[in-house]
Amino acid sequence: MVVGITQYTNKNEAFPLDKKTLNQVALRSFMVSASKNSETGEAYGWCHALVPALKKIHENEEDLALSMGHNLEYVETGSFFSTLAMGVVLSLEAQKCDLETIRSVRTTMNVLCNSLSHALFNLMILSTIAIACIPGANNGNVASVAVFALAAMILMVVLRFVLIKVGYAQGTKIMEKLMKKKEDLAQASKIMGGFTVGGLIVLATKHVSASNTFVSAVQSSSLSSVASSVLNALPACIGLVCTYVFYYLLTKKNYSIAKCVGIVVLIGCIMIAISFVLGMTTSL
Secondary structure, three states: OOOOOOOOOOOOOOOOOOHHHHHHHHHHHHHHHHHOEOOOEOHHHHHHHHHHHHHHHOOOHHHHHHHHHHOOOOEOOOOOOHHHHHHHHHHHHHOOOOHHHHHHHHHHHHHHHHHHHHHHHHHHHHHHHHHHHHHHHHOOOHHHHHHHHHHHHHHHHHHHHHHHHHHHHHOHHHHHHHHHHHHHHHHHHHHHHHHHHHHHHHHHHOOOHHHHHHHHHHHOOOOOHHHHHHHHHHHHHHHHHHHHHHHHHHHOOOOOHHHHHHHHHHHHHHHHHHHHHHHHHHHO
16 A cells, blocks of 8 residues: 555646557456455456556656555455446546545445446346246257357446446546436346346246146145136246235335345245155155
């Protein structure tokens, strides 16, 4: 950590970085987590990614050393949205802002980018693609798995190269916009999370043997055909009911996505246990 110095020696604003340099930073960002450790987080990878741009911004060797020094302080990017934070930091570096401002913006932007990655990409985009591909995968269509993997990979790569240019061009303006929209993004992620969990349950109910075992056991008894029809329709309603339940838990009870997924796993374990017991009973 750089102590005592808060300003660069050369305070003249640097020339704008070209696309080639920004692309180099984006390419290096793939290795940000390669040197992750408990002491400095992803600082080594973060600084390594910024080096091509910092060398062009700071022609003074002392300023370059100072810049690399404070960019080696603890940082946790958490996602490929980190290139957006990199772009904003490089914008401040080019303006030769004071170090405390750059530190503060770097920390804030990485927190925002991490949240944005989970809310927008993981819970909305990737989950939607996954739900669209699951039926084909369940039917043995390998192409569905390949489509999901390819779509996710393309999005991750393209976003890295696009976001660094957006961050560099917008500077702190993008941070202000994200701060204003963070509550809307959080609410949207909760809603989408509920529908995602519900959608996955709908797909899962098609393949849960517990319901089929239970229905066949009941049909072998003296229940009427009407009751049997109702029981056959119940598995299809589970997903709809669960969607509303999880929507309520997420929006009204402020449950986290992790807690809701844990509930689903617990219910799944219970269903498997019931299926096993009923299967043993019917076999006897």
